[in-house]
Amino acid sequence: MKFELEAQQRVTQGSGASRRLRRAGKVPGILYGGSDAPTPIELDHNALILALRKEAFHSSIVTLKIDGAARAVLLRDAQMHPYKQQVLHVDFLRIDENRVIYQRVPLHFINGDISVGVKRDGGAVSHAMNEIEVACLPKDLPAFVDVDLKDLQAGHSLNVSQIAFPEGVKAVLHADEDPVVATIVVVRKEETATDTDESAAPAVSETPSA
Secondary structure (H helix, E strand, C coil): CCCEEEEEEEECCCHHHHHEEEEEEEEEHHHHHHHHEEEEEEEEEEHHHHHHHHHHHHHHCEEEECCCCCEEEEEEEECCCCCCCCEEEEEEECCCCCEEEEECCCCCEECCCCCHHHHCCCCCCECCEEEEEEEEEEECCCCCCCECCCCCCCEEEEHHHCCCCCCCCCCCCCCCCCEEEEEEECCCHHHHHHHHHHHHCCCCCCCCCC
């Protein structure tokens, strides 16, 4: 999915200028990174918040047109109002197509409902991670990474090393680190049976002796 936003360079800065922009339906922002100096910008609020509601926007290369000049960028931060559906400020990072970028992308879990541990053993999928940081060239950046659970058995876990990442993409991990991504847990049958027996047992009332 491709994203494109229009922006204009901001001439006035400061909290007062930012408040006036927001009242006019604009969002103040900043573009930084690379060899160029940080550039204050402003964007249309409605166009930006619609983009922010799309999951892929947060992990995709965005074409940002500033006064007509296009630049490839990544979303780095979006500050929201505490209780209103309003974007207060946004940060974008310039990227170089020939340099590796580091970006957090969502994990999409597939085949959990037909996995061995769920369908055969009656387990339930427990997610330990919902996103992961990856390193790649901009052209290889995925909007998300699929995590296939079809062969995962009850009581077993799936680690980052077992994920099939797209070509040119690798997980950013510390040395010897291989965190768990998902586990299939199952309630022990004897525990379930005990709970059922206890709940089914009739209550015994004590009658005072004469």
